[in-house]
Amino acid sequence: MSFASIAWSVLSYIWDLTYTWLYTLVISFTSLETVWIIVPIWLSWFFAEFFQEKQGTSFGNAISNGVIPFWVGIDWVRQVTAQLINAQINLGVLTIGKYFLSALVMAYGLTIIILGIKKKEIIKYLGRIREVTYVLVVFTPFIYGEIEPSFIYFLSALLFFPIFYGIIEIIDRLTPEPVSLKEDEEERKSSGGSDQFSFETLK
Numbered sequence: 001m002s003f004a005s006i007a008w009s010v011l012s013y014i015w016d017l018t019y020t021w022l023y024t025l026v027i028s029f030t031s032l033e034t035v036w037i038i039v040p041i042w043l044s045w046f047f048a049e050f051f052q053e054k055q056g057t058s059f060g061n062a063i064s065n066g067v068i069p070f071w072v073g074i075d076w077v078r079q080v081t082a083q084l085i086n087a088q089i090n091l092g093v094l095t096i097g098k099y100f101l102s103a104l105v106m107a108y109g110l111t112i113i114i115l116g117i118k119k120k121e122i123i124k125y126l127g128r129i130r131e132v133t134y135v136l137v138v139f140t141p142f143i144y145g146e147i148e149p150s151f152i153y154f155l156s157a158l159l160f161f162p163i164f165y166g167i168i169e170i171i172d173r174l175t176p177e178p179v180s181l182k183e184d185e186e187e188r189k190s191s192g193g194s195d196q197f198s199f200e201t202l203k
Helices: 003-030 033-050 059-085 093-117 129-143 151-159 162-173 177-192
Strands: none
Touching: 003 033, 003 129, 003 151, 033 059, 033 129, 033 162, 059 093, 059 129, 093 129, 129 151, 129 162, 151 162
């Protein structure tokens, strides 16, 4: 096999990964079933990302962010159960996998809430709206049956996360800081820089 054919194969596979990833981000807007869940996810990400978390998340924000995957996980369970009842799907390995993924997302949200209340520093990474949104956006079309599971689908979701994160980080740095965020920062500095949301007894 020549170098040109190897290079072409690699480029083709990279394109397949890119196309699958972009398709995953867009497909949820084409169905009435998914649009009602995906639009609030994206809207909550936009306002939190650019009006609250340009400099990172606080414990209070993280707790609020944790509610989103917990609630979406419940909706996923509702959707899969409705498909079962309406005989749209059978109770097989794929359906059990969807229930399992829904449970994982609910556990993820609940973990964020608990660690946020306990003021664990790791929550500033796990509970940022950017990470929460990405998990929900890439898996919602799979749960709703808009995307068939495949190796390339899961691989693209994994490989493109750093790219998604990096693009948002660049946008964050290039866009001006909102006036409301500046005022909040000044208030925090004047009060000693403490996070108002605190449950000291739970440490």
